[in-house]
Amino acid sequence: MRLPFLTKISLVALLLFSQTLFAHQPVSNGVDMADQLRADGKIWVVVAVVAAVFAGIIIYLVRLDRQIGKLEKEVKEKSSVVSH
DSSP: OOOOHHHHHHHHHHHHHHHHHHHTSOOOSSOHHHHHHHHHTTHHHHHHHHHHHHHHHHHHHHHHHHHHHHHHHHHHHHHHHHHO
16 A cells, blocks of 8 residues: 555654654653552453453464364365366
């Protein structure tokens, strides 16, 4: 996808402008929610949920890759049978 020159310039200008705006945001000395979760011991629940979601995504991608591999083999076999 090719963008016109003016669109590229405007996107670059927007990116540079947004960087300067974010640089002026005040920085706090920590995240209050994370500190509270850590103090209550509930941070491990958050870590477990994130790990479970990540593991589920990895398992899904592996299964999907295997299924696509099987379909590619079938297509390749059918195309070799038809061409001969």
